[in-house]
Amino acid sequence: MSVYWQLKSAKRNGDDRPTRSPHSVPPNDLALPHLWVSERLQAQALRARRGAAVSNYVSxxxxxxxxxxxxxxxxxxxxxxxxxxxxxxxxxxxxxxxxxxxxxxxxxxxxxxxxxxxxxxxxxxxxxxxxxxxxxxxxxxxxxxxxxxxxxxxxxxxxGRSAHGEGNGRAKLTEEDVTQIKRQLLRGVTRTELAAAYGVDSRAIWGIDAGRTWKHVDPAPKRSTR
The missing domain is CATH 3.90.75 (Homing Intron 3 (I-Ppo) Encoded Endonuclease; Chain A)
Known part of the structure; x- marks a missing residue:
């Protein structure tokens, strides 16, 4: 029995002990509908404010x-x-x-x-x-x-950036992709950003950054021999 219904039952049975404040009941006790509704309304209001902000951004x-x-x-x-x-x-x-x-x-x-x-x-x-x-x-x-x-x-x-069934992650990477990824890692772009940009799992970018994969790809630009 929840804390809420224990208090209600004690009051019906003539127990004169002071009733606990509903605010002292743990918020995860779903038997207190007024607290749950309050939290739900607050969450809805927060989503509405965020939605308004997004609509302003888009325009x-x-x-x-x-x-x-x-x-x-x-x-x-x-x-x-x-x-x-x-x-x-x-x-x-x-x-x-x-x-x-x-x-x-x-x-x-x-x-x-x-x-x-x-x-x-x-x-x-x-x-x-x-x-x-x-x-x-x-x-x-x-x-x-x-x-x-x-x-x-x-x-x-x-x-080659659409989803493929083979290989790790959601897309294949070419040597040109890996060259660009290594250059951007050196410039400070995060692994998460690069994973999203190239449509691969973040572990694929981690492997490149850690030197576990694509070791043969040199990020340095090729210099002219002339």
Whole structure:
């Protein structure tokens, strides 16, 4: 019998002992519905606030992006290999994200879309921006294309980044992938970020970083012999 019903039973039987305050009952006692409802309502309110924040983030207009171009450029690492590595926020589902405040409103959009907007490209809401390179953190406009979901999937298959049944993780890695991963590890990108960017298990990135796998791949750029 729960603490709540023990107290109720004692009161019906004429027990004059002082009744315990409901707030002294452990919160995991589900026989106290008013506490459970209170916690549930608090959780719903928290989710509502988070949902409102997310909706504010999503509504980033091109004008707001251009007004905060300084935020974008402060988070871009233009590497010598042609890729622009995003140093800002990261979303496990949508990749590099540009989150900023403008005119008292919080904005958010994929950093790839922000890159194209800042380079004069007009995007429709239904446009899908995908990469032609294997670097999941790249926001270089030279490596970005506009299409639809089918184009994006086809490009991922062409680059070997779609899911495969064989091998560890969710995708195969090529030597070029591993070269980029090793370079980005040296620049400070975390294993978790790289695993999400390349669609592999974090253990695959750990193996590369620890030298357990792909030992023969040299991350140093090849120098011209001329």
């Amino acid at each position: 980033a207009s091109p004008a707001a992006v251009r007004a905060r171009s300084d935020y974008f450029w402060a988070r871009v690492d233009q590497a010598q290999d042609g890729c622009w590595r995003w140093m800002g926020s990261w979303d496990d589902k949508h990749g590099p994200q540009m989150q900023f405040a403008h005119a008292g409103v919080k904005h958010r959009l994929p950093a790839t879309r922000a890159s194209l907007i800042l380079h004069g490209v007009e995007l429709d809401p239904d446009d899908v921006v995908y990469r032609t390179c294997r670097n999941g953190l790249c926001v270089s406009p030279e490596h970005l294309r506009i299409g639809d979901h089918e184009d994006n999937v086809a490009q991922r298959v062409a680059l």
